[in-house]
Amino acid sequence: MTTLDERLSAARAGGRRALVPYLMAGARPDWTRLLEAAVAGGADALEVGLPFSDPMMDGPVIQEAGLAALAAGTTLDSVCAELGALDLGVPLVAMTYCNVVYHYGLERAAGRLREAGVLGTILPDLALEEIDSWAAVCDAGDLATVLMVAPSTPPERVARVAARSRGFVYAAARMAVTGAADGLGDGVAVVERIRAVSPVPAYLGIGIASPEQARAAATAADGAIVGSALVRRVLDGASPEQVETFVRGLREAIDAP
Amino acid sequence: MTTLDERLSAARAGGRRALVPYLMAGARPDWTRLLEAAVAGGADALEVGLPFSDPMMDGPVIQEAGLAALAAGTTLDSVCAELGALDLGVPLVAMTYCNVVYHYGLERAAGRLREAGVLGTILPDLALEEIDSWAAVCDAGDLATVLMVAPSTPPERVARVAARSRGFVYAAARMAVTGAADGLGDGVAVVERIRAVSPVPAYLGIGIASPEQARAAATAADGAIVGSALVRRVLDGASPEQVETFVRGLREAIDAP
Amino acid sequence: MSVMGAPDGRGRFGEFGGRFVPEALVPACLELESAFTEAWADPAFVAEFHQTLRLFGGRPTPVTPLARLSERLGLRVYAKREDLAHTGSHKINNVVGQALLTRRMGKGRVIAETGAGQHGVATATAAARLGLDCTVFMGEVDTRRQELNVFRMELLGAKVVPVTTGSRTLKDAVNEALREWVTCVADTHYCLGSVMGPHPFPWMVREFQRVIGDEARAQLEDLGVGVPDVVVACVGGGSNAAGVFAGFADTRARLVGVEAAGGSAIGHGAPGILHGMRSMLLQDEFGQIEEAQSISAGLDYPGIGPEHAHLAASGRAQYVEISDDEVLDGLTLLSETEGIIPALETAHAVAWVAGAAGNELAPGATVLLNLSGRGDKDVAQVRALMRGGG
């Protein structure tokens, strides 16, 4: 096992634009098959949501998936157990909220996630000012702490956020919670601001829903994160094959010459 | 035509205890026949109610009769027209509220009532302090102003009320509005207070309902006024004959040796 | 008699007022008159009254400059905030006064009439505070329309008696309270709810309410406004209007009372006698009292306090009417521009100011609006009206 930095930098060095689909763990009983399907469709890494009762950075689609997962009894332990049994071949990044890992215990949570093969975490409600204890634990445990830069983040702060982020920087394309939208919003500017101060890869997410948007995002940035558009399909009952097909569509758009 | 004073004093001089039934004008289409029946039953005088929308001194029974009379279109004029056509042979005393006569005009009302054969009026909401203008008009027009003495009236005030009352003094047997009750309440004491200061006849009313009460009242005082108990029968559909019989029962009780 | 001074010996304000009650009640009225006269001349009682209003009733209520409404109307409008008094309207001033007086007279019980329930709740409140028994008469129709106010009174320990006579509304509740009072004057005070009824009520209630005008006069002085051009208040029985007018009667301020068009005793009434007083009354050609009809229960009274009849007759105050249609606009206007939802009663005064701005009220005129009560009690009704839901 290597670190998220190493894995993603390697891909980037190869000139590859990353595609990072988001899926909610436990949203459906066959959720791990959906991860496999996304990998089969061409994902370079996966963002795996661990459900939280009060997901303040998520829009209705991911909220719904999270509630379904909670209703099904999904916990950090249950997710890690299932993830640990997989061999996906791409790096996993867990996305959840502070209270889930704080309540579990920081060191314990970091250890458990890393053990299950998770290489990074995104805690959207963990601002830079509050990150120190979690970051220290993650750094010690080779777990990347992925931070976000928002359109509202002032330039000097972008530098600090990027410096503290590991693996990649999550560039938020717009001032919004997760959810499909049109275009790239302020994404290009946000990526430029990150580029201006840091060599860390920037992946653009928030509202990236279609192959065209994914291509544009992966062109402007180092990669595209596609969440709600995929989760919507999962909630609507898409089969693993349909998930694979959808992800492949994104992949092909990104890779098209 | 003589005055109420003359008529009642004459009876009193003859040692007769007065029986004064109350009936509401217009409460039934045949209301004048009820007056005749009461006379036939042995009434010495009649109290005739002129309906008012807000009869603050009346209990539920007389209120109901008044509302029925108003609903039937009863007015001071309509009552006077019907009374004027009768020859009852006993004095009539109109009982109503200030606004009915004030609105009609004091002199006009006094004239109209006297013309219809009414010899006296009781306006229970016209306190001694407010009586001057009405009393002046009545005195000039030979219409008696009957005032009330209540259990709450202090002795020195009893004297003033009695002095200003014409025909008789209405001795209220209790602190209550009209309505059947038991016994004589404070009636005996009220009559004594009047007797102590004035030679004017005192008739006891308020809550006198049965022959026994009528007898007791007419023994303690110079006469008994019977209202709600009679009006209740009228509202319940008593025939003129039944009214006559009820009044005769009162009469006989009073006259029994 | 000076303008808004004490009435004459018979309780008359000019041709109006007096004491038209059954003999059984005369001694109680006389007792009350002397008790009040004496108490009101006793600095200890006056101090207790003001202290109770201060510590319990929430006085002084502020005078609020209404900047956004003023800008909208081209006037300078100030509101005297009786909506902030305990129980939500000026009613508390009067009931605190009467409850203290009840105790001073050695009586242990109060009775009261109420229409929508505001005065009933206020009376029950003062009674609870002072440990007096309390019975409230309320038209049966009103007990059903205002069942929450019935419950409020019960929570406060009062007994509510539904009145099933006559029209079963406020007018009949007054009759019934008077009838009840006849039976229990010895130990019970009748806590009348407005500047109406037999002497000394109209005078006494106005004196208890004049704290509104006296405070406002000083507060406008402090705000640098001085005497306003116009003082305006809604008028049901007329207690809030009398209270605020009293503070300005001796000034050049124009005094405007706003009646509900359907309860406009000055506009459509004639002199008459009801509920112990001679005043202007809605009545038919035979002197039978008519029912008032208004969107706001508190203005739904066919009469008006006798002092207002006199102020109208003498020309010192002017009385205008606002129709039900205009009232909701007044209510929303004040709500949106100032963040104060007024009572429907009060909204009549707001509506008049809005309508008069620019014509009867010259641009820039200073207006003191007596904000007699808050609208919380009316919100369900207003909602139903606005949605056409009845």
Add this chain to the structure above:
Amino acid sequence: MSVMGAPDGRGRFGEFGGRFVPEALVPACLELESAFTEAWADPAFVAEFHQTLRLFGGRPTPVTPLARLSERLGLRVYAKREDLAHTGSHKINNVVGQALLTRRMGKGRVIAETGAGQHGVATATAAARLGLDCTVFMGEVDTRRQELNVFRMELLGAKVVPVTTGSRTLKDAVNEALREWVTCVADTHYCLGSVMGPHPFPWMVREFQRVIGDEARAQLEDLGVGVPDVVVACVGGGSNAAGVFAGFADTRARLVGVEAAGGSAIGHGAPGILHGMRSMLLQDEFGQIEEAQSISAGLDYPGIGPEHAHLAASGRAQYVEISDDEVLDGLTLLSETEGIIPALETAHAVAWVAGAAGNELAPGATVLLNLSGRGDKDVAQVRALMRGGG
């Protein structure tokens, strides 16, 4: 840090507080922190705040000696009367402060969350008064339970957005307001309703509410009571409690916060992170937030302000619980003995005082009860509960 002084640079009160928000909101929180810090140090702003509370909000609210309740309980109880503040509770203090700050920051719009609607109505009120646009997020379940409060907000010109996510109650309304804020921070201020959320909210809201305690301290002095033995307040998020505690933190007065048993974050919660803060929270073994369950909507919150978590941890304040069953007795007790119908929230504090009298509270102890709000909003519910009608 002195007791109830400013939090540290990261917005911590001891171990609690902080700023746990998405990066998109961090700049807005920082902007707010500096705007508030600067404004609060600016005598002109402070004066405007106090003047608005005085002229518009009905401050100072009195401290009322509760003679009959005191006699009943064998204590000396005084009530700080926030029920008399405009809109019927202490909520107005905070919203006036935040609305003025919004204008000072050059923003033209506020958003807010609300549970039963009290904070929503207060925010809509302050927004109307200052001419700000206003949107209120309210759980869809609550919009149906409290449709009159929805209508009140609409009358005041606010837009009410039903929240259909999660449990569709207060907790979710906060989430949704935070989500909305992410989209509009540039021109919109989030007017949070209690001493909760990310720094600087817990501190700022407490500072806006400390007027309660500061006033009460001086008023008790004037009444000759001095510092009371106990200061007691109900605790939902904890703003009224924080406000009144702030005035007595540096005294020997015992501070007691009364939580609803079903929403007792101190009693039954564990440290955790929600709504931007680290505090005590009701949560399951996996860190999922649980719903609070209380008879009173205003205490129906699974968390508590971080400063309270700290005051509890440090022992400076004590937190107790009152069950739904005890609340109605508290409500009727105060209604009947003093003529004040308290809010259900407030009734928790009353119930605790009544229960503690004679044991935890020594006979003759002086108690300052923060009467956080009036019960009018709850009367229909209380009636249904008492009649067993649901």
